[in-house]
Amino acid sequence: MPDRLQADVVVVGAGIAGLVAARNLADAGKEVVVLEARDRVGGRVRNHEFVDGVVVELGGQWIGPGQLHMNKLASDLGLETFPTFDTGEHLLRFGEELLRSQGSMPRLGSLVLADLGQAWTALDRLAEHVPLDAPWEADGAEELDGQTLETWIVHNAMTGTARDLLRRFARSVFAAEPTELSLLHALFATHAGGGVDSITSITGGAQQDRFVGGSQVVPDALAERLGVRVRLHAPVRRIEEHGASVTVLADGFLASARRVVVAVPPALAARITYEPPLPGARDQLTQRLPAGSVIKCHALYETPFWREEGLSGRAASDAGPVGLTFDNSPPDGSRGVLVAFLEGADARRLGGARAEVRRHAVLGALAEYFGARAASPIDYVDLDWSDERWTRGCYGAHFPPGVWTQFGPALRQPVGRIHWAGTETATAWNGYMDGAAQSGERVAAEILAAPA
Amino acid sequence: MPDRLQADVVVVGAGIAGLVAARNLADAGKEVVVLEARDRVGGRVRNHEFVDGVVVELGGQWIGPGQLHMNKLASDLGLETFPTFDTGEHLLRFGEELLRSQGSMPRLGSLVLADLGQAWTALDRLAEHVPLDAPWEADGAEELDGQTLETWIVHNAMTGTARDLLRRFARSVFAAEPTELSLLHALFATHAGGGVDSITSITGGAQQDRFVGGSQVVPDALAERLGVRVRLHAPVRRIEEHGASVTVLADGFLASARRVVVAVPPALAARITYEPPLPGARDQLTQRLPAGSVIKCHALYETPFWREEGLSGRAASDAGPVGLTFDNSPPDGSRGVLVAFLEGADARRLGGARAEVRRHAVLGALAEYFGARAASPIDYVDLDWSDERWTRGCYGAHFPPGVWTQFGPALRQPVGRIHWAGTETATAWNGYMDGAAQSGERVAAEILAAPA
Numbered sequence: 001m002p003d004r005l006q007a008d009v010v011v012v013g014a015g016i017a018g019l020v021a022a023r024n025l026a027d028a029g030k031e032v033v034v035l036e037a038r039d040r041v042g043g044r045v046r047n048h049e050f051v052d053g054v055v056v057e058l059g060g061q062w063i064g065p066g067q068l069h070m071n072k073l074a075s076d077l078g079l080e081t082f083p084t085f086d087t088g089e090h091l092l093r094f095g096e097e098l099l100r101s102q103g104s105m106p107r108l109g110s111l112v113l114a115d116l117g118q119a120w121t122a123l124d125r126l127a128e129h130v131p132l133d134a135p136w137e138a139d140g141a142e143e144l145d146g147q148t149l150e151t152w153i154v155h156n157a158m159t160g161t162a163r164d165l166l167r168r169f170a171r172s173v174f175a176a177e178p179t180e181l182s183l184l185h186a187l188f189a190t191h192a193g194g195g196v197d198s199i200t201s202i203t204g205g206a207q208q209d210r211f212v213g214g215s216q217v218v219p220d221a222l223a224e225r226l227g228v229r230v231r232l233h234a235p236v237r238r239i240e241e242h243g244a245s246v247t248v249l250a251d252g253f254l255a256s257a258r259r260v261v262v263a264v265p266p267a268l269a270a271r272i273t274y275e276p277p278l279p280g281a282r283d284q285l286t287q288r289l290p291a292g293s294v295i296k297c298h299a300l301y302e303t304p305f306w307r308e309e310g311l312s313g314r315a316a317s318d319a320g321p322v323g324l325t326f327d328n329s330p331p332d333g334s335r336g337v338l339v340a341f342l343e344g345a346d347a348r349r350l351g352g353a354r355a356e357v358r359r360h361a362v363l364g365a366l367a368e369y370f371g372a373r374a375a376s377p378i379d380y381v382d383l384d385w386s387d388e389r390w391t392r393g394c395y396g397a398h399f400p401p402g403v404w405t406q407f408g409p410a411l412r413q414p415v416g417r418i419h420w421a422g423t424e425t426a427t428a429w430n431g432y433m434d435g436a437a438q439s440g441e442r443v444a445a446e447i448l449a450a451p452a
Numbered sequence: 453m454p455d456r457l458q459a460d461v462v463v464v465g466a467g468i469a470g471l472v473a474a475r476n477l478a479d480a481g482k483e484v485v486v487l488e489a490r491d492r493v494g495g496r497v498r499n500h501e502f503v504d505g506v507v508v509e510l511g512g513q514w515i516g517p518g519q520l521h522m523n524k525l526a527s528d529l530g531l532e533t534f535p536t537f538d539t540g541e542h543l544l545r546f547g548e549e550l551l552r553s554q555g556s557m558p559r560l561g562s563l564v565l566a567d568l569g570q571a572w573t574a575l576d577r578l579a580e581h582v583p584l585d586a587p588w589e590a591d592g593a594e595e596l597d598g599q600t601l602e603t604w605i606v607h608n609a610m611t612g613t614a615r616d617l618l619r620r621f622a623r624s625v626f627a628a629e630p631t632e633l634s635l636l637h638a639l640f641a642t643h644a645g646g647g648v649d650s651i652t653s654i655t656g657g658a659q660q661d662r663f664v665g666g667s668q669v670v671p672d673a674l675a676e677r678l679g680v681r682v683r684l685h686a687p688v689r690r691i692e693e694h695g696a697s698v699t700v701l702a703d704g705f706l707a708s709a710r711r712v713v714v715a716v717p718p719a720l721a722a723r724i725t726y727e728p729p730l731p732g733a734r735d736q737l738t739q740r741l742p743a744g745s746v747i748k749c750h751a752l753y754e755t756p757f758w759r760e761e762g763l764s765g766r767a768a769s770d771a772g773p774v775g776l777t778f779d780n781s782p783p784d785g786s787r788g789v790l791v792a793f794l795e796g797a798d799a800r801r802l803g804g805a806r807a808e809v810r811r812h813a814v815l816g817a818l819a820e821y822f823g824a825r826a827a828s829p830i831d832y833v834d835l836d837w838s839d840e841r842w843t844r845g846c847y848g849a850h851f852p853p854g855v856w857t858q859f860g861p862a863l864r865q866p867v868g869r870i871h872w873a874g875t876e877t878a879t880a881w882n883g884y885m886d887g888a889a890q891s892g893e894r895v896a897a898e899i900l901a902a903p904a
Contacts, residue, residue, distance in 0.1 A: 280838025386732025
């Protein structure tokens with residue numbers, strides 16, 4: 001027999017969204033239970049400790065200056081951050097060429113730079129006009145949502161290099177190919193992240209700061225405050241609404257409450273059985289919000305040796321397997337860590353590969369960027385988020401063409417006593433930890449304002 | 453305690469795909485159990501009997517001359533068909549205008565006709581070059597899969613009227629907007645259906661024939677032969693593979709077998725719990741194959757009165773709510789039946805509406821086509837397939853941009869002892885009953901050829 005639990009609100013999922021919702025509800029005097037499928041909290045945020053105690057993050061890790069919810073959360077929880085290493089030249093590999101850049105722009109030809117500049121500007125301008133709370137109400141929403149980002153790139157960048165850099169941007173934000181993305185969604189997410197510069201920059205942007213101890217300190221600190229309210233090993237299978245109460249059936253638990261918050265990614269929310277069944281629009285929306293594909297890889301070295309060569313550790317490429325890297329060394333630089341991202345098609349190509357094949361491919365690519373020493377780390381770890389049964393893809397879900405305009409209003413609309421959270425429901429930094437925190441705050445306020 | 457069942461193969465889902473697979477396996481001497489969630493067989497095929505005994509179909513209903521698997525099935529099962537009523541003029545409504553046409557083409561201006569003609573020809577030519585067993589290997593697959601059908605329409609049809617008719621084609625085939633569809637998918641499905649003419653025609657095409665007694669006679673006849681092998685009220689929740697055996701847990705049943713066939717739509721296949729978890733690529737594919745949106749409506753009249761006025765009962769419109777109608781009267785014409793389709797955006801607009809609002813809107817549209825008598829039927833019935841918990845959308849699933857090229861090979865690839873069927877896996881008449889039957893035959897052959 002399952003343990004019976006009673007609460008005002010049951011929260012499904014102990015990622016940042018669910019934990020923030022639970023904290024706010026508990027602070028407002030509500031009895032809360034959080035049911036988490038895994039043996040840990042954090043969802044898409046997860047630390048890994050290397051053999052010698054160096055902590056890295058297998059999932060979300062950075063916060064930036066525009067991320068109001070995460071910055072407030074860090075401050076509320078008394079968590080320390082430190083700046084991402086951002087000194088030296090970035091690398092950009094095009095075919096055989098390895099270019100260095102001092103600012104954000106590599107030393108490309110003036111034609112390419114002009115082309116890229118006008119395309120970024122055009123993208124930012126279009127993005128600014130997408131309403132963050134209702135992208136389907138943008139001027140020309142049907143037309144913007146009726147095409148892929150790839151179509152826009154081909155029509156708005158003339159040079160192959162500029163196109164490839166725009167595609168790289170898409171992969172780095174969505175872990176998906178620009179062919180998969182609605183242009184309207186790409187614009188929405190760009191606006192929600194404060195524009196292209198804000199999204200792509202280290203200093204001054206989304207990759208500016210890191211958490212001392214790794215980003216998992218955030219969900220851990222929230223969970224610690226919530227204490228026994230958080231139940232692990234409790235995947236939710238079924239949510240039943242009966243009049244003024246909701247019953248949530250998880251492995252080992254049967255929880256009753258007045259309201260429930262579903263704070264898991266849309267594709268996983270679709271896998272819960274709802275009784276009565278959800279309305280068609282809500283169900284069909286969750287059939288249409290797939291998660292991106294990313295394998296995040298870390299290599300540990302004695303020292304951050306690339307720094308000696310004037311390199312920042314940031315590299316990007318027009319070809320796989322490793323499209324993007326950063327210096328992810330500990331704050332004191334006592335060890336060197338490179339983090340490498342395999343995103344979209346690159347992640348899919350190596351997704352089914354044996355561990356040693358993947359490792360070999362990733363270290364080979366790091367060596368091409370940073371020299372032979374990069375091929376021989378002390379330790380290596382990677383995680384394919386598509387294989388994680390309680391996530392099934394990262395960074396977040398994206399909207400394919402036509403979905404915002406056909407189904408957008410169903411995204412946050414509660415169904416009876418069921419409320420929806422998660423970074424995919426956020427109006428700022430959608431897909432980021434900050435969006436998750438925002439969604440937790442929004443859903444808690446929604447419930448506190450609702451009739452009992 | 454659930455009833456324990458033992459078989460060589462468990463089939464999940466008693467639609468045409470699952471039933472054909474089960475029949476072929478049983479005929480080959482295999483012990484088979486079919487687990488069906490509903491209280492009936494047929495899946496997306498379902499009869500409805502009007503008050504006076506007239507049978508209509510709420511789901512799939514037609515078969516056509518190129519549909520080899522359904523024609524053979526009908527003949528094997530000794531089922532009778534009759535021709536769809538196809539005499540008289542079709543109607544085409546554009547804004548305020550109601551045009552009549554004697555052939556397949558309405559009396560449009562010569563510019564529009566030339567525009568439409570070249571666009572259809574171009575679409576057919578492109579479609580012919582998409583390999584039906586591997587659309588991702590088409591010449592230029594990346595480019596075709598990188599854009600929406602809407603993008604292609606805007607670039608390849610010059611007149612608004614031709615564009616609208618192409619959009620209507622998309623809705624009628626996919627029950628989705630052309631904005632939602634990969635061009636490559638639209639081409640694949642067009643090729644799989646024998647081309648635009650074959651798909652859109654009554655006589656000589658996909659709407660040519662109907663089953664005496666309604667299309668549900670097909671699954672009913674298959675189920676009758678399978679007898680107690682088919683278990684109703686048995687939604688499958690979990691599939692576990694242990695070495696050389698598979699355990700399938702359904703409400704009320706625990707079935708063990710050597711192999712399992714999952715013959716439910718991809719979005720529902722994703723909602724079963726698999727142990728061990730499915731590979732990332734397969735899981736992510738099923739996050740990306742949403743079902744279309746359609747409400748199928750029938751109005752019953754004393755007589756097929758439109759026939760007296762020289763009308764075929766077929767009407768199409770550039771505007772909602774009713775985009776397409778057909779004469780669906782019984783074989784002897786003793787009563788009149790009009791079937792009206794609300795597809796894509798039209799279905800979504802009226803999806804959440806109260807029953808009487810929907811009925812009023814549909815009958816109002818029928819009256820605009822066929823005169824005031826159409827507004828007052830003897831009886832009326834409709835079904836929104838998005839609300840059906842064991843289907844969640846019709847006609848079939850579609851591939852949004854980027855999905856064929858990124859995930860196509862995972863569509864039919866068995867995972868261990870789990871095999872995939874359903875019309876979405878078909879290489880001919882994908883999305884039709886014929887594709888379902890083909891997939892059932894294919895998967896049965898796959899299992900019979902597999903090592904024990």
